[in-house]
Amino acid sequence: MKQPKRVTIYDIAKKLNLNPSSVSRALNNGGNVSIATKQLILKTAEEMNYKVNSVAANLRTGNNQTIGVIVPHINQNFFSNVIAGIEEVTYQKGYSLVICQSNESAEREIKCVDTLTNQHVSCIIISVSADFKDSSHLENIQKQGIPLIQFDRVADELDTMKVLNDNESAAMEAVSHMIAQGYKRIALLEGPQNLNIFRQRKAGYLKAMKKHNLPVIPELIMENAWTKELGATATRTLLKLAEPPDAIFASTSDFAALGALEVATEMNIQVPQQLGICGYSNESFGTIANPSITTIDQHSILMGKTIAQLYFNEPDSGISISENQIVSIRPELIIRNSTLK
Known part of the structure; x- marks a missing residue:
């Protein structure tokens, strides 16, 4: 079955015989568009089932409220609970999660990192795979200016925030x-x-x-x-x-x-x-x-919450952070x- 084409601002502009920039301003509450034209554009966008391309919007504004999480297995209780703990905090902040599974493969882990960096996520949270060999792909995250938080399984040599168990x-x-x-x-x-x-x-x-x-x-x-x-x-x-x-x-x-x-x-x-x-x-x-x-x-849910709180720089008062940004949970x-x- 052929997938229907995604509606763009150019489709709306063509239907209304308007400039695409006028449609964009109306959809984004910009100026220089009359009230009547704006109402017509909004009505037409709804009728055509137009959806905002959040990735493109984030690239324009530089504000991507999305956090990437890479885990070895999604279906293990520990990792699923960590994700639940992260999501509990990020949801309250208006952030979304993109979750990737390395399946214990270093090659897949590298591809996950590439996918998330290409999406310009705000932060990458990772527990490395059993096949982990070197940290060059993690260093690339830092070089691109994306905050990196490691948990549970970590590359010790990297200077990042880490949330660990004792x-x-x-x-x-x-x-x-x-x-x-x-x-x-x-x-x-x-x-x-x-x-x-x-x-x-x-x-x-x-x-x-x-x-x-x-x-x-x-x-x-x-x-x-x-x-x-x-x-x-x-x-x-x-x-x-x-x-x-x-x-x-x-x-x-x-x-x-x-x-x-x-x-x-x-x-x-x-x-x-x-x-x-x-x-x-x-x-x-x-x-x-x-x-x-x-x-x-x-205490995997607590670990997840702690990870997210570190990103937002709002750790619980009971959390002790070492000088090298490491949190240890007993x-x-x-x-x-x-x-x-």
Whole structure:
């Protein structure tokens, strides 16, 4: 089916036999147009279903009340909640969001950045992809004078506003909780170590083990186990060891924890009696899993609100901003049945 042509000011001008500049002035409340002519132009524009080209208008005025957001996944609870928090603040300010998904691809992330800069958005907010390699495309945002705010997964070397979680402390608390429950051989499902968040969570795991005088066993640390499928594969490997773990900290996500839980169920291993499982990010399915999954809530809606408030330079009084423009939000350990031995 052929799409109808978009009505322009030139179409209105042609129909009324007027100069396009006169039509433009009437539609934009400009001067030098009689009241009668203005009323005729407005009536005709409505009849022809004319819509303002906001992109073109923003280019003329230099005022684009649109903010671009780039996330790895839109359908994950953490990222969707961050977007909801951003939108709650931006809507009140009369701003709109353009949301792009990198799908964990650096190539797609670069294309998202190009799309948003070409639209002359007022600000770009980003959490980088797992495939992130270098920050040259982010540096280009700054070179074009567009404010850049990073959150969660960030390029540490870039001097931008950043909103982060205290991942290291949260991971340390989660592992310490499992140790307190009597687990001793605690495995780690870790994510790509090129990303700041997964390095920090691994550091928290190592600190907790050291603090409680438990050995760090290399074969219990599984690399890049950060999806449900990869978490399941890693868990099968771990549970087939001569000395399998008695607990798994899925520091990457609740999806990896769910993969671990499903494998344990398949192998008739009782959770939490024989195997404790802790996830990360507080996905909605965690409460309905059997058993329910212990996790870490990153306060994602608060993170989103904080990001937007930083852009408008109106942070809440309770928010502490460091000298290098970094805000750290403390996550919360949520203890459920999967680790209550």
